[in-house]
Amino acid sequence: MKHVTTAYQKPIPLKDHDNKPYWDAADKHQLALQKCDDCQSYAQPPGPSCAKCGSQHVSWENFGDDIKATVYSYVVSHRPFLPGFQDELPTIIALAQLDDVPEVKIMGNILHCEEKDVEIGLPIQMTWVDITEDRALPQWIPVTN
Ligand SMILES: [Zn+2]
Numbered sequence: 084m085k086h087v088t089t090a091y092q093k094p095i096p097l098k099d100h101d102n103k104p105y106w107d108a109a110d111k112h113q114l115a116l117q118k119c120d121d122c123q124s125y126a127q128p129p130g131p132s133c134a135k136c137g138s139q140h141v142s143w144e145n146f147g148d149d150i151k152a153t154v155y156s157y158v159v160s161h162r163p164f165l166p167g168f169q170d171e172l173p174t175i176i177a178l179a180q181l182d183d184v185p186e187v188k189i190m191g192n193i194l195h196c197e198e199k200d201v202e203i204g205l206p207i208q209m210t211w212v213d214i215t216e217d218r219a220l221p222q223w224i225p226v227t228n
Contacts, residue, residue, distance in 0.1 A: 091167070091214045091215060092166050092167030093166070093167035093214070094167075095214060095215065095218055096218075096220070100131075101117075101128075101129050101130055101131055102128060102129050104117070104129075104143045105117070105127075105128075105129055106218075108143075108145060109211060109219050109220065109221050110217060110218055110219050111219075112148050112211040112219060113145055113146070113147055113148050114145070114146040114147070114148070114150045114209060114221065115143050115144065115145045115146065116129075116143070116144055116146065116184065116187060117129035117130075117141050117142075117143055118141065118142055118143070118144050119133035119135065119136060119138050119140065119141055120138065120140035120141060120142055121133065121136055121138035121140055122135055122136040122138065124136075124186065125144075125184050125186060125187045126141070127187045127188070127189055129141075146183065146184075148209075148211075149208075150181065150183075150208060150209035151181075151182040151183070151206065151207075151208050151209075151226065152179035152180055152181045152182055152189070152206075152207050152208070152209070152223070153179070153180055153182065153204050153205060153206055153207065154177045154178075154179060154180075154193070154201065154202065154203055154204060154205040154207060155177070155178045155179060155180040155188050155203070156177070156178045156203065157175055157176060157177040157178065157193070157201055157203070158175075158176050159173050159174070159175050159176075159198050159201070160172070160173060160174045160175075160176060161173045173198055174192055175192060175193040175196055175198060175201050176190065176191070176192055176193075177190070177191060177192070177193050177201070177207070177223060178190055179191060179207055179209075179223055189209075189221070191209075191221055191222045191223050192222050192223065193207060193222070193223045193224065193225065194210065194212075194222050194223065194224050195224050195225065196224070196225050200225065205225060206225070206226040207223040207224060207225055207226060208223065208224060208226050209221055209222070209223060210222055210223065210224045
């Protein structure tokens with residue numbers, strides 16, 4: 084039997100009671116967002132209650148795997164801040180504003196993108212990087228037309 088070792092050295096996001104549906108969806112290469120049943124606002128990152136109105140009546144909405152966004156802000160990191168990132172410098176870390184839900188902004192790396200090509204308003208789409216056999220990490224790539 085072939086012995087498989089994972090080369091993934093980075094921290095794997097832990098699932099907790101509040102964010103488990105988000106990561107369960109990510110593992111299936113989909114985006115799920117927590118939504119307040121009372122005031123209809125979305126929360127990312129999710130919490131035990133609505134950050135806007137305090138309601139504990141929250142549910143989850145699945146947005147599937149076609150997630151478009153634009154770069155709301157970004158930083159370019161030339162120094163690894165965690166083990167495992169040293170082979171990917173510079174790293175472009177963006178705050179992405181979802182096209183369908185502009186109130187939601189999701190942090191992630193922009194992959195396959197040169198530092199000179201990134202700018203505020205750049206159209207990007209969500210992609211998922213499989214980091215272990217059963218875990219995947221949402222990231223972003225530029226939209227290519
Ligand atoms: Zn609310």
